[in-house]
Amino acid sequence: MSRDTAICIRDLEKSFTLHTQGGVTLPVLRGVNLDVAHGECAVLTDPSGSGKSTLLRAVYANYAPQRGQILVRHAGGVVDMVSAGHREIQEVRRRTMGYVSQFLRVIPRVPAVDVVAEPLRALGHAPSDALERAQQMLRRLRLPERLWNLSPVTFSGGEQQRVNLARALIAGYSILLLDEPTASLDADDRSLVVELIVEARRAGAAVLGTVHDADVRDAVATRLVRLAALRPA
């Protein structure tokens, strides 16, 4: 794995066996090889249903692949997210890797600003410092201030997505996994998010994601990747 490579995927295979539905097996990823370097934004362009989200989730170790390696650069070393133990994976998630899904899962009573501050608290920042930076991030993402102290449960899709993004961007992770980060945003907010993603990439983050919107894709991607082309014939 070369020095500036942040993610190195080799011969990745992921299928799902549905034991409750007659044991049918759905092959989703097979023979996937992909490298993403620091300062690069690789956007997956396959049609829906081809395993883009599955790949992102496998990199985050949210899904367990059957075969292959997902090497990520972490704390000066390299961790294989497929074979790493739970403590190592938790460390990678705490220090190195952020993941933005299209869904936000929160406890009903926790205010948005605390949801956003949490990754910094987990890194040992003082509560007041974490709070202040969370407020800055929410201001930047133009989430109305009257919402900061409310739980995101009742927020609109676009508001929830901005909370999700703020949470992933606040800690300055060196690897960002973005699964349709702008899906529920209007045009103004989309350009704001584009700005933040480009900023993170320029600061050296390796970004791997899916973006449906063509304008956003053109604005953030430094490379377009098709999973289908990554598989051996």
Next chain:
Amino acid sequence: MIDRPLLSVRGLTKRYGDRLGCLDVGFDLWPGEVLGIVGESGSGKTTVLRCLAGGIEATAGWAEFVERDGTVVDVLRLPEAARRRLARTDWAMVQQNPRDGLRMNVTAGANIGEPLMAVGARHYGHIRAAALQWLTQVEIPCDRIDDLPTAFSGGMQQRLQIARCLVTRPRLVFMDEPTGGLDVSVQARLLDLLRGLANELRLSALVVTHDLAVARLLAHRLLVMRGGEIVEAGLTDRVLDDPQHPYTQLLVSSVLQP
């Protein structure tokens, strides 16, 4: 910080005559980690908890616990006096029914103060100050300090029990369906509180629950039990989002979405 598990369990087995309680259960619990045990009733999860926390004698296996001074003890073979000392100083048990964990005929303040007195606190003013501080921490109005728990709602009783359990700063907390008997609206508040306290105090906890939503929000890692055995283990989000074992898949797919 010690870089070894706080509690290591191997081969834990309990037989009730011919019937199996749990078989060959093994896991490590790390400092600051909340480990959930999920499964349906009869899966053996409560048996595991009671073998470790006391109340049931294990048939086989060992469970090593690292004390504050670094001494390692096998909690399954601990003499009763030593076990009671640990229960006072290093462990706490949050019962599903707060009435089992509280003394219902003494005040809220006394419920929090008693465990402190059991570890040697004598100064009334300090004990009362600690009780007030803990009432605030579990979001019970301070003017309720002299009320009996019988005058509290179920959610408040459960929060009082948590204060009683945590006031001595235990290093290992056992929880048996901590949100079990509560209304859904009260559950969320309690979960938030527990999660905050676990983070803040770097608690290690073993939480038994049949509620996967509770497990997702509280536990870093899950053990899935069925028929007395662990059938799957892993990071909480991995186990719930990509369950491997047929039984885990059944559990996850059986949850009703509101």
